[in-house]
Amino acid sequence: MQKYKIEEVVQALLADELVALPTETVYGLAANALSPTAVQKIFDVKGRPLIDPLIVHTHNVSAVEKLSVVPEIAYKLAEIFWPGPLTLVLQKTDLIPGIVTANLPSVGIRLPKHPIFREILIASNLPLAAPSANPFGYLSPTEAQHVEKTLGKKIKYIIDGGPCTIGLESTILNILNPDDPEILRPGPITAEDLEYVFGFRPRYTLRSAHKGSQISPGLLESHYSPHTPLKTFKSFSEIEPVEKMQEMSAIVFLKRPTTIRNSDKVKIFWLSEKGDLNEVSRNLFSLLEKLDNQELKDIFIELPKKKGLGIAICNRLERAAQRNKSVE
């Protein structure tokens, strides 16, 4: 993959070009958030509907103050979780063009932690709109090679920062009403982490609750899906017996299984030697990407328990399986 100097990347962004770059969560497809022309290109390249708002990334809280109205609680959250995988939904200012937020009066903002992304934000002094760098509806990329494979023909600049350390997209927290915070997308900052700041646990807003409303259209779509049918299970006994399988399938466990082995009809995988959920997150999308290129009949994947980081992992897997039928 070609290497670029920071100055070249900054020039490209100033010239309304797109740049795919690493964040600690997943790779993002970045454009100058202040330029409607540049932002339009994000939607074109991803095949993303214009009703799906983008997250704006910046490098410090004073930039956030220019882009949005910042309630008191946001400063507290920023101190603890920024830079990092937390997106705050705040009331936007006129500085942000309507195309970025799907004409919503609010904007999702976060300060990413990845050193390359931070360096580019600082050097360019631009807020950067960046969704995950995948074609709309496909798995989020956690390595530069994933971006190259799916969007390489459409974009010139892909910055390789190695595999993402977190591997799951940021938590999205709506604090338009600071007294009634709601988690719109579970992520690496868990409800328990947020409870520590608020003194109570923010509620999750069920996707169906916002159906048809404008609050977060993107969150309604089936997402993160590989092309191979994906089926979730809580316990191995829910899967059809391995001896009856007709074609090659993969079974993915959270931790290394002790009794089940590869056979001529199944390939066995695990996301973490001991089932550590941070490791599971880090490996999840890249394993699914790899399996999606192996012409398997099905991918069966184990769901973690729905607490802590397990909530975000289940959320991604259940949505990925939505296209198909879960075996639950």
Ligand code: TXA
């Ligand atoms: O970790 C991440 O958040 C990554 C990296 C690149 O920062 N970005 C990411 O962006 O996952 P994207 O576009 O793939 O997902 C952003 C989600 C969308 O589903 C969108 O609906 C929601 O954020 N969102 C953005 N602005 C919003 C707003 N003003 N109100 C409610 N939801 C919003």
Ligand code: MG
């Ligand atoms: Mg995305």
